[in-house]
Amino acid sequence: MSFFEDEHGGHHNHSARGPCPLIVSMHYDACEVILFKNWIADVIGTFIASTFGLFFIAILFEGIRYFREYMSRNETMQNRMRAKDGLPQKTNLQYIFGKNHITQSLLHGIQIAIGYWLMLIFMQFNFWLILVILLGAVVGYYFFAWMRQIKFEHCDVC
Numbered sequence: 001m002s003f004f005e006d007e008h009g010g011h012h013n014h015s016a017r018g019p020c021p022l023i024v025s026m027h028y029d030a031c032e033v034i035l036f037k038n039w040i041a042d043v044i045g046t047f048i049a050s051t052f053g054l055f056f057i058a059i060l061f062e063g064i065r066y067f068r069e070y071m072s073r074n075e076t077m078q079n080r081m082r083a084k085d086g087l088p089q090k091t092n093l094q095y096i097f098g099k100n101h102i103t104q105s106l107l108h109g110i111q112i113a114i115g116y117w118l119m120l121i122f123m124q125f126n127f128w129l130i131l132v133i134l135l136g137a138v139v140g141y142y143f144f145a146w147m148r149q150i151k152f153e154h155c156d157v158c
Contacts, residue, residue, distance in 0.1 A: 018042060028127045035121055051132040058118060058136025059143065064111045066144035068104060075100050 018040045020031040030047040033040050034054075041047035082089060095101055118133050 024125065026125045026127060030128070032124060032126050032129065034124070034129070035117060047128070051128060054118070054121065054129060055132045055136040055139075057114060058133050059140035061111065061114045061118065062137060062140025062144050064107055064114070066147065068107050068111065069148060071100060071104060071107075 018033060018037075019042045020029070020033050020040060023029065030044050031042045032047065032050075034050055039050070041050045079089065090098070121129055122133055
């Protein structure tokens, strides 16, 4: 008799995890509740689709990181040009309420959220999910890091 069967052989799901057991050690199962109780990858097709999705989310994380650095570098160059041309510098209020700073703040929040979500998925100890997150991060770095003029190697996963 399995955990999900009663003595009559019927399946009763009293768990929020559905048909996928919670395993708190490294495992290779293709049955996982991923991040949300409704994101259940309990058949191989949904599990593979989920891994592709996570792969692209990890690439997106690296893309957002690059884009934020690009925006910051671009604003620094504009400020230098303003100073060189003798134009007045922006005030602190102009910086704080400027479109660039607001965009940077929103992207920072999105980047932090994605980073924490990927970390939580990583902490499910599913080898395949860990592998696709790492591969997505590597591919994202490959696509975006070569464009960086200044190489940053700080780790801001979270």
